[in-house]
Amino acid sequence: MFHCLRLPQLLTCALFGLLAGGAQAATPSPAPDTLQPLLSTISERLDLADLVALTKWDSGKPIQDTTREAQVIANARKQAAERKLDPDEAADLVAAQIEANKLVQYGLLAQWQAARKAPDMPRPDLNQIRPKLDELQNRLLQQYADFQPYRVDPECPVWLAQQRSSLIRDALHGQALIRATGELCITDQEG
Template sequence: MNSTMQPTRRSRTQRAVVVVLAVALVASTGVLAVLAASPASAATTTSEPAATTAPGQDDGTHLDAVGALVLRRLLLADPVAQSKWLSGKPIADPVREQAVVDEAVSLARQEGVDPDLVTRVVRSQISASKVVQRGLITSWTHDPASAPTTAPDLATIRPQLDAIDTDLVAAIGAAQATAHDPRCAHLVVAERKRLSAGLDSLHRKGVRDALSGFCTA
C-alpha cells in the first residue's frame, strides 16, 4: 500500500513544483515587459542631453582666460611703479604706449581678431596699469617710509608685459562672441568680482578699468 502511494505523491509534488516555476516565469516575464515599456525605465537608462547655450550667446567661459591675463598684467604695475619711483621716470609714456597698441593690433589682424576690440582692451590695460602706478606713487609720496628702496629695471619687466599682450590678443579672439553678447556687461561684472577677490581697493579699481573696454555695446 505504502509502496504504491509513494510514487504517486512524488509525482504530484513534482507537478506542483513545475507549475509554481511556470507561474513565476510568466510573472517575471510580464514584469520585465512592463518595465521595458515604462517611461521611468527609459529615463534611468537614457542620459539627459547636456545643457546648451542659446544661439548667439556665449557662456562667458572664454572671458576667464582674458581675466587671468588682465590680472597678471595689472600686478606687474607694482614693480613698474617701484622702478619709476626710484628712477624718476614719468608714469605716462605715450610713445611706448602707442607702440604696445600698434603691436597688438598688427598681431590681431594677422590672427583674424577684431582690431577695434583689441585696441579698446589693450588701451584699457595701459590705463589700468597707470591707475595702479599713480596710486602707489602717491602713497609713497605721502609716506616716504613705505616707499621701495630697490626695484627691478623696466628692461626686465617689459618682456613680461609683451608676452602677456601677445597671449591677450589670442584670448580676446576666443572671447569675441562674449564682447558682442547682450549679456556681456553682466559677464564682465561677474569676472571682475572673481578677479577682485583678495585685492585692495587700488587694485580692484585697476581691474575695473582693465575690463571696462571689453563689451562692444
C-alpha cells in the first residue's frame, strides 16, 4: 500500500488523485437545442424594457403597475394549460420576466435622472409595446414547455451559464437576464 506521508509522496498522491478523478469525470452533455431559443426570447423581452423605460420617463408614470402585472400573470396561467404546463410554474416564469424588466427600467431611469436627460431616440407609445410583449409571452411559454424536460438535468445550470453569457451586453441587462432565468433549472429536488 502506498502512503502519502512525505511531501514528494503527497505531491505524487495529489497528482494521481487529480488524474484518476479527471479520467472518471464524464464529459458534460451539450445543451439541448431548446435552450437557446428560450434565452433569445427572454433577452428580446428584456430589450423592450428600454422602450418601456422611455415611455415611463416621458409620461412620468411609475414603473410598478400592479394591475397590469396581475393581468399578465393571470394570462400566463391560462396559457399554461394549453401547453400542459403547471400554472404556478408558468406564473413564476412570467413574474420573473416582469421583475427583470422592471430591474432594467429602474436602472435606466436612475441613469437618466443622474444625467438629467433620456436618450434622444424615437419611442413608441406603451400601447404599441404591449402587443409585442404579449406575443413574446406566448412564444416564451411554448419554448419553456419545450425546455421543460431538461430543467432537472444536473448540467442545466452549466448550460444556462454558458449560453446566457453570450447574450449579456452590459451589467444592467446582464443582471436582469440572470434574474429572468434564475428559476429555469431545478437543482434542488427533495424526494
